[in-house]
Amino acid sequence: MAALLSLRDANVTYCNKQKRVYAAKHIDLDLEEGSSLGIVGESGSGKSTLAMALLRLLPEKSTEISGEALFEGKNLFTLPLEEYRQLRWKEIAAVFQKSMNSLSPVHRIREQISDIYQIHELKALPAEIEERTKDLFSMVNLNPRVYNLYPHELSGGMLQRVSIAMSLLFNPKLLILDEATTALDVVTQGQILKEIVALEGQFRMSRIMITHDMSVVSKSCAYVAVMYAGELMEWGLTAKVLVSPHHPYTQGLLASFPDLKSESKALKSIPGFIPDLSLIYPGCVFAERCPSKMEKCQTQKPRMHTLEGGKVACHLYEVDHE
Ligand code: ATP
Ligand code: SF4
Ligand code: MG
Numbered sequence: 573m574a575a576l577l578s579l580r581d582a583n584v585t586y587c588n589k590q591k592r593v594y595a596a597k598h599i600d601l602d603l604e605e606g607s608s609l610g611i612v613g614e615s616g617s618g619k620s621t622l623a624m625a626l627l628r629l630l631p632e633k634s635t636e637i638s639g640e641a642l643f644e645g646k647n648l649f650t651l652p653l654e655e656y657r658q659l660r661w662k663e664i665a666a667v668f669q670k671s672m673n674s675l676s677p678v679h680r681i682r683e684q685i686s687d688i689y690q691i692h693e694l695k696a697l698p699a700e701i702e703e704r705t706k707d708l709f710s711m712v713n714l715n716p717r718v719y720n721l722y723p724h725e726l727s728g729g730m731l732q733r734v735s736i737a738m739s740l741l742f743n744p745k746l747l748i749l750d751e752a753t754t755a756l757d758v759v760t761q762g763q764i765l766k767e768i769v770a771l772e773g774q775f776r777m778s779r780i781m782i783t784h785d786m787s788v789v790s791k792s793c794a795y796v797a798v799m800y801a802g803e804l805m806e807w808g809l810t811a812k813v814l815v816s817p818h819h820p821y822t823q824g825l826l827a828s829f830p831d832l833k834s835e836s837k838a839l840k841s842i843p844g845f846i847p848d849l850s851l852i853y854p855g856c857v858f859a860e861r862c863p864s865k866m867e868k869c870q871t872q873k874p875r876m877h878t879l880e881g882g883k884v885a886c887h888l889y890e891v892d893h894e
Contacts, residue, residue, distance in 0.1 A: 576604060576643065576745060577601075577642065578642040579640070580640040581598050581599070582598075582601075583636075584618070584622065591850040594802055597803050598639075599639070599803075599804050600876070603780065607772075608795070609779070609780050609793060610783060610810065611781070611783075611796075612789060612825065613799035613825070614800070617799040618803075622799075627664070628653065644663075661739075662742045663742075663745045663746065664744055664745070664746045665738075665741075666748040667732075667736050667749050669750065669755065671752065675723045679722070681721055681723065681734055685741070686701050689701045689741060702719060704741065705719055711764070711767040713760050713764070714730060718730060728755065729757070732755060733764070736752060743775045744777065746777070746780070747778070751783060765791065786814065786825075793810050794809065795807065795810060796810045796813050798825065800857060800858055805858065805884070806818060806883070806884045806886075807882055808879070808884075813882060818882075818886070825842070827839070847860060855869050855870040856886070856887065864888060877889040877890065
């Protein structure tokens with residue numbers, strides 16, 4: 573299957589006056605057409621940074637981005653902004669936890685949706701836009717009357733669902749959800765994920781799902797990437813990684829999350845904190861907190877080792893012939 577998106581040595585650095593923050597480092601990932609990738613990792617591990625870089629939403633003046641994000645052969649990191657705008661909504665759509673804040677308070681939902689629709693489909697008729705939107709509203713469990721309301725007449729959860737519906741207006745090839753369903757009630761979240769997964773089958777849509785909720789990854793993502801301190805620790809088939817994680821960080825992360833099958837497990841958090849991302853670490857970034865660390869972990873950066881159904885960046889998986 574062809575990759576829709578390939579990240580090659582993707583790096584994102586925030587450059588403030590006093591310091592540089594290396595928020596995403598040497599990320600290599602592929603996402604196939606019609607597939608889904610969950611990105612997990614503690615707060616501050618660089619998940620949103622990566623998404624914002626892919627979406628060209630980071631300020632150019634204060635961020636340095638290098639490497640490649642190939643989307644159908646085009647490098648999203650360097651594509652002229654004018655060309656990128658043609659892809660937005662139509663080919664690549666995104667929803668963030670607070671996407672509803674970007675809705676204008678003085679225009680009805682229907683006007684805002686029509687504006688976006690007509691940027692890409694100049695000739696679209698109001699009835700066509702309304703029908704399309706109401707179909708999507710029913711998918712996200714929203715009453716069709718919402719179409720004619722102002723944002724202030726809706727609750728936060730309803731507005732978030734409007735944003736999710738808007739992201740699907742054009743059946744994008746790539747949908748990026750960054751904690752987009754987190755604030756919704758469990759039933760609505762479940763329904764929306766089910767519908768989105770169905771769209772992946774129907775339209776070959778691909779999805780990147782950033783979440784803290786392992787059960788969401790388990791239920792809706794074919795693959796999972798585990799990030800820590802801006803680096804990729806482990807990647808693989810969700811069914812493998814969540815059941816038998818290889819990386820000590822993934823193991824720790826899963827031990828701190830209620831059991832996916834039963835809630836009875838005693839939770840253990842990983843002692844310590846994410847390291848200062850303004851420093852460069854010669855060895856493994858997880859070494860300070862790793863229960864399995866060896867001497868070389870402090871001084872040598874682990875390579876990415878390929879395993880059945882995935883890959884892992886850890887010295888424990890080195891084999892002699894490598
Ligand atoms: P969360 O789960 O809390 O959303 P995250 O994995 O999405 O976390 P990011 O928001 O990508 O993490 O942040 C990664 C790192 O980059 C953090 O150390 C954060 O402090 C830093 N960072 C984010 N935005 C900026 C900025 N504008 N300037 C400097 N550092 C930043
Ligand atoms: Fe732990 Fe070393 Fe593996 Fe890093 S490389 S996760 S410190 S064992
Ligand atoms: Mg984030």
